[in-house]
Amino acid sequence: MEKQHGKQRTPSLAIAAGADKSGVAMDRQIEQRRWTPARIAGLLAGLAAIALIALWLSTSGGGRALQVDSGRIALSTVTRGTFEDFIPIRGSVTPRRTVFLDSIEGGRVDEKRVEDGALVEAGEIVAVLSNTALQLDVTRNEALAMEQLNNMRTIELQLEQNRLEHKRNLVEIDYQIIRLQREIERVEGLAARGVAAQSQLQDARDELQYYRNRRTVTLESQAADARLQEAQLGFMRENTQRLEQNVMFARRNLDALNVRAPVTGKLSGFDIEVGQSISRGGRLGQVDDPENFKLRANIDEFYLGRVQIGQAAVFEKNNERHELTVTKLYPQVNNGQFEVDLLFSDEEPSGIRRGQTLQLKLTLGDAAEALLIPNGAFYQDTGGNWIFVVTDDNSEAVRRTVRLGRRNSRFIEVLDGLEEGERVVTSPYTSYLDMQRLKLNDNDAN
16 A cells, blocks of 8 residues: 555656746746848838838928919019008098087977078077976076075165164264263353252263263174174175076076077987977087088007007099098097098098098008018918918929018018018918918819
8 A cells, every 4th residue: 555655646746846847947038039021021111111201301392282273372572662651541521520419408399490401500599398397497496596685685784774773873972972071061160150060060971971981882883793794795695696696507497498509510410300308418419510521530450559640641532632630549449440530631622521431541650661572361361470482493382481560551561581583472371371382283273
């Protein structure tokens, strides 16, 4: 049995030994061959493709390209000339002076005396309004004012009566003093002869002293009353003036129901009707100067910082050149535009009328020599930062960075990036924004 067990353990040890040897063989790193024929072939193919791309770039100029029919784009030449810094604007003829016609007091339209478009004189009644509440209010204010004025006149009369009363008292006192003085002289003579009693003389002297004291007090009272009366009368006069002004204003408001033309001119916008209710301060129309005009123009907000009062503008009519000057600038921007007013520097041209539109050239700066390219739609697409320049052999147009300056309706000033005689593409770039080159040919692009 022991021998059998020993024989049975021998294969187990052999298997264990073999397992150790195989484990050692599995942990050993197997070296791989790096440069296989397939890898070398792929690498050579990639290098060949890169070489072909480099060759294509070197021969074609590089970047994305597009075939374009040269007859369907606008090609312009860079020239040197005088750049006139102006912008075209459209001005509308408007009256130089306009006065608005507003209702001071609201009311109902009882009468319309003139029609819209009529020539009116200053002060002429154009409409009559009625306002019962205002009429009653004015009547009540007039009655109140008259009552207060009457009260003031009564007080003033009383003050005058007091002043006269003081004068009468002084006259009476002076009379008594004179009388007593004479009485004392007479009594003293009689007393010296023993005819009059000494008591009678003393009574006369006491009465004289009384009137003298009374006179002093009366004068002081008169002076004090005079000061108070002057102050009170001054205050009353001021109140009287205020009341009279209130009455005057009330009558003026009542008279304002008769709507009058503020100035002489042509009435416009006067579209009220009889029976219509007009609110207080409501606009009824306007009176325009029928003979003198100005121009009002809308300008793109891009030029807001460059337009100044005093700048000149010109327009031509019937082969005559007329000059204007910017006289007012409205900085408010509406729908991307702002407004300016322009007046004629010389006599106004004959034949213009209100509402007529005139084409003007507004000068923004002095003329100067510069490189020029025609103004085109490309500017809106590129912002003036780059442009397609035609090569010498006219086979293609290559994208180039440039620096452009001022522009008017005809030309753009070139500051850098172009030379005189070069040709550029000035038509829209909407379909070419991502392109670096345009291949020019004479056939239509498919």
